Amino acid sequence: MQQQFRQKLIISIVAWAIAIIMFFPIFWMVLTGFKTEVDAVASPPQLFFKPTLESYAEVQQRANYVFFAWNSILISVGATICAILLAVPAAYAMAFFPTKRTRKTLLWMLSTKMLPPVGVLVPIYLLMRDAGLLDNRLALVIVYTLMNLPIAVWLLFTFFKEVPHDILEAGRMDGAKPRQEIWMILLPLALPGIASTALLSVILCWNEAFWSLNLTSSSAAPLTTFIASFSSPEGLFFAKLSAASTIAIAPIMVFGWMSQKQLVQGLTFGAVK
Amino acid sequence: MDMTHSASLSTMIGGQKGRAVRTLPLMAPSVGLLFLWMIVPLVMTLWFSFQNYNLVDPTNNGFAGLDNYTYLITDPALWSALVNTLVLLGSVLVITVGGGTLLAVLFNQPFFGRGIARVLVISPFFVMPTVAALMWKDLMMHPIYGVISSVLRGIGLSPIDWFADLPMGSVVLIVSWEWLPFALLILLTALQSMDHEQKEAARMDGARAVTMFFFITLPHLRRAIGVVVMMETIFLLSVFAEILVTTSGGPGDATTNLAFLVYIKALLQFDIGGASAGGVIAIILANIVAAFLVRSIARNLEV
Numbered sequence: 001m002q003q004q005f006r007q008k009l010i011i012s013i014v015a016w017a018i019a020i021i022m023f024f025p026i027f028w029m030v031l032t033g034f035k036t037e038v039d040a041v042a043s044p045p046q047l048f049f050k051p052t053l054e055s056y057a058e059v060q061q062r063a064n065y066v067f068f069a070w071n072s073i074l075i076s077v078g079a080t081i082c083a084i085l086l087a088v089p090a091a092y093a094m095a096f097f098p099t100k101r102t103r104k105t106l107l108w109m110l111s112t113k114m115l116p117p118v119g120v121l122v123p124i125y126l127l128m129r130d131a132g133l134l135d136n137r138l139a140l141v142i143v144y145t146l147m148n149l150p151i152a153v154w155l156l157f158t159f160f161k162e163v164p165h166d167i168l169e170a171g172r173m174d175g176a177k178p179r180q181e182i183w184m185i186l187l188p189l190a191l192p193g194i195a196s197t198a199l200l201s202v203i204l205c206w207n208e209a210f211w212s213l214n215l216t217s218s219s220a221a222p223l224t225t226f227i228a229s230f231s232s233p234e235g236l237f238f239a240k241l242s243a244a245s246t247i248a249i250a251p252i253m254v255f256g257w258m259s260q261k262q263l264v265q266g267l268t269f270g271a272v273k
Numbered sequence: 274m275d276m277t278h279s280a281s282l283s284t285m286i287g288g289q290k291g292r293a294v295r296t297l298p299l300m301a302p303s304v305g306l307l308f309l310w311m312i313v314p315l316v317m318t319l320w321f322s323f324q325n326y327n328l329v330d331p332t333n334n335g336f337a338g339l340d341n342y343t344y345l346i347t348d349p350a351l352w353s354a355l356v357n358t359l360v361l362l363g364s365v366l367v368i369t370v371g372g373g374t375l376l377a378v379l380f381n382q383p384f385f386g387r388g389i390a391r392v393l394v395i396s397p398f399f400v401m402p403t404v405a406a407l408m409w410k411d412l413m414m415h416p417i418y419g420v421i422s423s424v425l426r427g428i429g430l431s432p433i434d435w436f437a438d439l440p441m442g443s444v445v446l447i448v449s450w451e452w453l454p455f456a457l458l459i460l461l462t463a464l465q466s467m468d469h470e471q472k473e474a475a476r477m478d479g480a481r482a483v484t485m486f487f488f489i490t491l492p493h494l495r496r497a498i499g500v501v502v503m504m505e506t507i508f509l510l511s512v513f514a515e516i517l518v519t520t521s522g523g524p525g526d527a528t529t530n531l532a533f534l535v536y537i538k539a540l541l542q543f544d545i546g547g548a549s550a551g552g553v554i555a556i557i558l559a560n561i562v563a564a565f566l567v568r569s570i571a572r573n574l575e576v
Binding site for chain 2: 122255
């Protein structure tokens with residue numbers, strides 16, 4: 001008993017030490033966001049200081065932070081809604097009326113995720129330029145929808161398969177058309193699954209930084225692009241960078257904590273449960 | 274007997290009725306769009322890679338044959354970019370998969386405050402790449418104001434100018450910090466589905482912790498580790514934001530990977546043909562990995 005307790009104590013200390021080291025940069029950034037620019041570069045770094053909201057106020061006043069946050073929200077939510085609307089009918093068809101080709105179709109959809117973005121940067125950039133969509137939110141909505149569509153189909157497919165077929169069949173017997181069947185019976189039953197699919201899609205869109213950096217610059221820039229503008233070497237704005245970054249990652253981190261399980265399923269296409 | 278017979282009959286009818294639902298219109302939008310998304314850029318990239326096409330020099334156009342490729346292959350920048358891509362990929366994989374496996378085993382043990390500790394340790398995965406990179410560059414690794422420099426000074430060592438002296442090491446550090454939680458999260462999930470009875474039996478037989486790790490835990494994790502390696506590979510081949518905001522590929526081309534080289538060629542030098550040839554090379558690299566990944570996922574797919 002004594003020995004078991006000691007072992008548990010040692011594991012606790014090691015695990016917590018690692019957890020704290022991993023989380024430390026985030027913790028330090030949140031802290032720095034509440035400092036003045038002077039305190040932020042104080043040497044040695046200060047753990048205790050007089051907190052201020054100065055940097056938050058300035059990020060909004062000088063850089064119009066809310067505008068970029070709004071872009072991020074519109075793009076992630078827009079792309080997520082499009083992806084789910086496209087994915088629900090396809091996942092429904094494959095989950096309830098599988099044919100010989102269903103397996104192949106699913107794997108093919110997965111394989112479209114394997115195309116590295118850098119391989120198609122040139123054509124997508126030129127297509128968007130010719131369509132007048134450079135630095136336009138619509139460009140990112142289109143790209144993110146297609147990027148997340150395979151994941152959405154896969155996740156919804158696995159969730160739909162867990163819905164008892166009898167219930168849907170009963171509805172069909174009563175003369176429900178597919179559209180009614182999806183809306184009135186399937187969606188309410190699979191709502192938790194759809195919610196977690198949406199959550200994963202929002203997380204992935206929010207943090208995507210390859211396409212946002214290459215396709216947007218100012219008027220359609222989401223937070224990933226906005227934060228990158230702090231990399232310019234003129235002047236070090238540690239406190240403002242930290243304040244802006246903290247609000248940029250806070251909502252998604254909470255979402256992420258909430259949806260760990262679905263995250264694993266979605267990111268591994270159900271290969272790890 | 275009669276009951277089961279009629280039941281199977283009704284499912285048969287139900288099944289037939291089911292097949293009467295036309296699935297084509299339901300599938301078509303997703304399949305069609307994904308098909309376009311895959312094939313159009315792919316064909317365009319291939320097409321451009323055989324063309325002379327420069328955005329700022331419209332006189333230089335037409336079929337280039339293999340010129341873009343021969344130019345690229347004889348360009349030392351490509352080889353150093355390939356080496357950088359593979360060094361980045363290999364280092365991050367070793368760190369995240371090795372570290373992730375050990376951490377998964379550790380965080381699977383019962384200990385005080387496990388729930389909160391787990392949340393803390395996976396948090397870096399949810400930090401957007403530009404924030405992660407700048408947070409490390411400015412707050413942690415800055416040679417004067419960074420926390421690491423202060424710690425080094427505090428223990429009497431001289432601070433390191435990370436991005437000048439150890440550029441690739443610094444990028445590896447940042448990217449590993451982002452992906453270690455991913456490996457941990459997946460492997461931890463896989464561990465939780467492990468058969469407890471098997472573990473108990475081994476413990477009863479007097480197996481030691483190390484033996485258990487190598488003969489029970491590791492074989493159980495093999496598939497999950499495979500998936501982690503392959504998923505990470507797909508993403509790590511395109512590491513871009515972390516490089517753009519920290520080193521911009523430098524100093525020199527010390528941290529220019531394939532993704533960054535294509536970006537430089539396309540959007541800074543406007544050499545569409547050359548950039549496309551680079552893109553094709555990236556696609557070939559990714560496809561080699563993807564073939565394995567799809568096969569391993571297919572094995573687990575029940576339709």
